[in-house]
Structure formats: C-alpha cells, structure tokens
Amino acid sequence: MIKHVDYLIIGQGLAGSLLAWELIKQGCNIQLIDNQQENASQIAAGLINPVTGMRLVKSNNIKTLLPCAKQTYHELSQFFKQDFYIENPMLRILRNEKETLKFHQRIQDTSYLNYLKTKLKTAPESIHAPLGIVEQKQTGYLLTKKLLACLKNFLQEKQCYQATQFAYQDLQFDKAINWQGISAKKVIFCEGYQAIYNPWFKSLPFQLAKGEILTLTAQQTLPPELLNYGHWFIPLDEHQFRTGATFDNINLNTKTTDQGRSALLNTLTQVMPILGTTTLDKQQANIRPTTLDKAPFIGPHPEHNNLTIFNGFGAKGSLLIPYYSKHFTQHLLNQKPIATEVNCQRYF
Template identity: 30%
Template sequence: MHVDCLIIGQGISGTLLSWFLHKEGKTFLVIDNNKVDSSSKVAAGIINPITGRRYVTTWMIDEVMPFAIDTYRSLESYLQASFVYEKSIIDFFPSPQMLNAFVDRIAENDTYLHSYPNQNQFNQYFNYDFGCGEIRPSYSIHLPLLLELWKQKLNEWNAIKEEEFLLDDLQISDDHASYHDITAGKVIFCDGVDAATNSWFRLLPFAPNKGEAMIIEAEELYNGHIFKRGVMLVPLPTPGLFWVGSNYQWEFADDKPSEHFYKQTSNLLQNWIKVPFKIVDHKAAIRPATVERRPFVGFHPHFPVIGILNGMGTKGTSLAPFFAHQLIQHLVYDLPIADEANVHRFTRILSRETGKGSS
C-alpha cells in the first residue's frame, strides 16, 4: 500500500491534517491508538481570544480564530453535524483588582473585552461579589463528536488503522518511508506527548503538563454562555451537562485523575454555583505543550521525509486548523510556514541527534 502521507495520531491535529490532505486530493493513512483520554478528547474545545490574568490577546488570534471557525463550519457541512457553538465568556472577577484590570484593558483595546450591561443577571445561578465582564466572540467546539465522526469517515475510506504505532518499525530513506506493508512519501507525527519520546523530535523543548476536568450535571443552570471563575464552566451539547476545568500541573506522577483536583474543584463549585449539581465524571490528560508556547510545525531539517504537527498546548482548537493548513500548503505548494511555528527554528538542536526508535 502506498500513500502520499502517513499520519500518526488522530487527535485534533491529525484530524485536521487529514481533512486538508483530503481537500487537496492526496492519499493518506492514519494510525491511531484510540486512547480514550487523549488530550483532544478531554479538552473542552474552547476558542478564547483572551489569555491569562492580565487579559492579554491570544497569540495570532486575529488570524487563527476566523480561519478555525471557517474550517469547523466546513467540516460541519461535510459531516452533516453540529459541533460549533458560539458562546461568549462571562468572566466573574474574583477581586476588585481583577475588575480594575479588566476595565483598564477595555480602555486600551475593546476588540474582545466588553463590559456586561446587567451585572445582576446571573445572581440566581452564581455567587459573585465583584461583578463580571464579557469576552466575545468566543466558541466551544465539541471535539469528541468531531473526532468520532471523522474517524467514521476514515473507516469508510479504509484510511485508518486503530493500533499502536511501533516507531522502531519505521524505515526512512531519502524520498520515502516504509512501515510494515505501507510506503509513504511523508510521515507526519501528530501524536501529542508521545512525540516527546520520539528520537527524531525528543530534543525539541516540549513542556508537557497535566490537565484535569469534570463533567457535572446541573439541570437548572443557564447554558447560554461559557462561565469563568478560576475554572471554566462550559455547556455541553447534552442539556444539563457542563464541562468544568482545567488546571495546569507541571509536575505529575501519572496521567490519572487526582483526588486533589476533585476536592479543590468540588469546593470551588459548591461556593460558586447556587443551583443543584452533581459530578458525573472526572478526567485527566497530558497536554503536548512547549516551553515557548509555540507549536512545532514542519519537516525535520535533516530528514525531510519526517514531519511534525504538535505542541499546541491549551490552544489546539484554535491553532490546529491554521497550522494544519499551513503544513499542507507547504507540502503541496511549497508555501512558507510561519517562522514562530516552523520546526526549522530548532535546526541546530535537531542536528545533535539523528536516527530512529524511542527511548
């Protein structure tokens, strides 16, 4: 079997990469281990134009957000499903200082930050003492549904193998790769944190971190917005269900849900939400984040048959469409990849070690 591209991983990056290859009429095969709690499946799929406690505009958001929404809308049409939800973020200020910081940022740039006209609108649902502001436009993408529907499409095309990828069995030559009975013009790793142990790319400055989330049922809770106060509270497509999270753990022993997060988040919700709720699920995953908070996109400077689309961190829902498209445009038309994302910025680092296999 020969394909133009062998894709390792069917998270959000692998899904979008194969979508753009399909649009270009290229052949591909995806190998995915179907991990239940991958970072793409655990994430809420939020596209938020503002980041951090200082309300800073997210990197490249003016370009990546409209592109991402157009891409997801196109996939909705193609798959005949709905998984894109435009919902502004209501940010409840935890202190007068945060209220003042929000107001100051509005004065500087009101593109995404807005005052909220009715400060008492959410009193029946939440406890909050210092008011709220609004971030818009923002979106939630129901990634589990998108990933499942795309997997069904890949199965229809015989374009996916659900199995563990054995890195030591991959053979690389100057112009193609071989894996078992498959030959491919390119191999692109979209395998999340697993890439950090891949000897072609393990010297890249990955900074994996663990995130946890809960699913709660709160039938009386208003679902017209995403709500934020320490954690995000995101309405899910199933009425009455909400995603709650997430945190950032830079040191962790495993990828399992922790009792600490459960207790801490339960207490936060009990002090914040006024209506009845119950916790129905608790999940955790390791994010493929990077030290400089920029993704890794492109082909290995010394092994051009090998590529990577990875390191999206918490911004994968917004960044993956843009950079998957850039990577395919580079592959097909030799168009440039953004310098800040191009893996060639690490050419010197990647020259220190060559070869195959994992360790």
C-alpha cells in the first residue's frame, strides 16, 4: 500500500528536524528518512554568538534571526518540558592589537551595543588575557544532541520517521515522486555534507570543513561563562567542559586525530594554564556543510521543481535554521519568494 505524504525529508540533522517540526505545525504530512549516522549537528557546540570573527562582525539580519531562534527553542522547551537553549555570557579574550582596535571601533556603533559591553574586563587570575576581555551579550548554546533525540522520538510517535539508507537511484519521477512505497509532492534534501554526492545538487559550491571537538573533565572548578579565544570553551557543569573546534578543509573525513587534540589543548592551556591537567572524556569529528559565500542553499532545483534543498548552514546552524525553516515553509505552502541571498538558484 502506498503512503501519500506532502514532503519527503532526507536527513535528521538540525535542518531536517526543525523543518519537519515547522511543516507538521502547519498541518503537513511528512516522512523523514534518517541514515542514523552521526551528523555534524549531533556533535556541534550549538553556539549562538551575534558578533563573530577577528573583526567582531555582527551577523547579517541578527535582529530578525536571534529573536526567532530564541522563540523557537523556547517553544520546543515548553513542548518537550526540557531545556535546550542555555543563555550564558561569552567572554572574548582579545588576542592582539588589531582585535583591540576593532573592539573600540565597534562600541562607537550603536547597533553593536545590544551585543557588546562597552568596557573591557580585567581577566581573573585563572585566565591569561593581558589585553583584556570583551563581554559579549545575548550569547548561548543549544543542546543539539538532546533536542535531536526529542524530535526523533516525536517523529517516531507520529509514524513519520524511517531509519534506512537513502539511495538516489530509488527515486521515481511521475506526477508525484515515488520512493520505496512512499508518494510525495516534493523531496527536501537536508543531508549536510553528503549533498556533495547528490546528483541534482552536487554542483552547488559547498566548501566543506572538518571540525574536531573535545569533551574534558577538570579537577578545578571551571569559570561559569563561555570563552572565545579563537577556539571556544563551554562549561557543562562545575568540572566538565567542551572545547573546539578545529577547521580543516583538506582532510574531509570524520576520523579524530592526535593533531586536532593537540591543537585544541595547546590553545586552551595558553589561555587557562590551570587546565594543563585534564581527563579526556570524548573526542569527536564531523564535517560542516559550509558554502562558498557563507549563505545557505534553499529552494527547488531549476529543472526539477519537486526536488528541493535546505542545507549549507555551516557553523551558524543554531542561529539560522529556526528562521529559515519558517521562511522555507512559507515558500512551500504559500509560494512566498525565497530571499535572493539564500536561494540555491543563485548558482544554477
């Protein structure tokens, strides 16, 4: 017997999961296919940080993106009766005179005052920061693995989740799209880095980047704030923390490396020498689906309108995906145009 759905979603990372949530809220029938391999979302730090990079640049459209992300994660927390988004100030350690100069320029711009405190902090004894510390506001992190597990259970209860390998050659085109007994109006590919193998969307200019992350336990009591010093530091409790992430666009695999671990530990102990002795609990690696112009790929294929993509959110997925899930849903249901800067057809 054929199962009829509106949308067949491929991939249960943060993109596929939040899009599925949004479409179900709007009354759509969906089926989500998950290959059950660990994806980048599951190991991601989930950081939300409005001002990033050495030049302290405010994320585009942050006044729209940030409230939407917070509202979405609050809604999910209420539904599942669990906390997923942890708001926590971030202490940014100034590493050189260029960063210091850029900070003083930014605080002259009133549009940055919601995100940066105007006075430099003196570093506590445990942190080595001779040039001072910038306190960033409206920062936090998403417990992505916990959220994805809850959404997976939700989809399973609704009988619209299927754990299986998806093969492109099994798609059959007619008036609808058919795949292994499922008939769908549209397919939405949310495959993360595996989109480079997708026969319809592999020409899009992904610029993949491998990242490694460590989870460690310290003997000392940890500072409660997030830290940013080129890498990041997230305290999970008084003693356990995560740090990352490396950036490697050459060795595109999911294997952990001694070099990655050493790089993260070296920068960590330069900033917090007291963490010279820690216990390694876990080392993880995955591949970020980053793109050439740092903007996601959203929308239909130019020749196959019923094949669509929702991908390419890179390291800012926790911030971007809630808003663009709603944006794409409005396109799918009400034919609202997709914003030019994220429309995948900019590259076709």
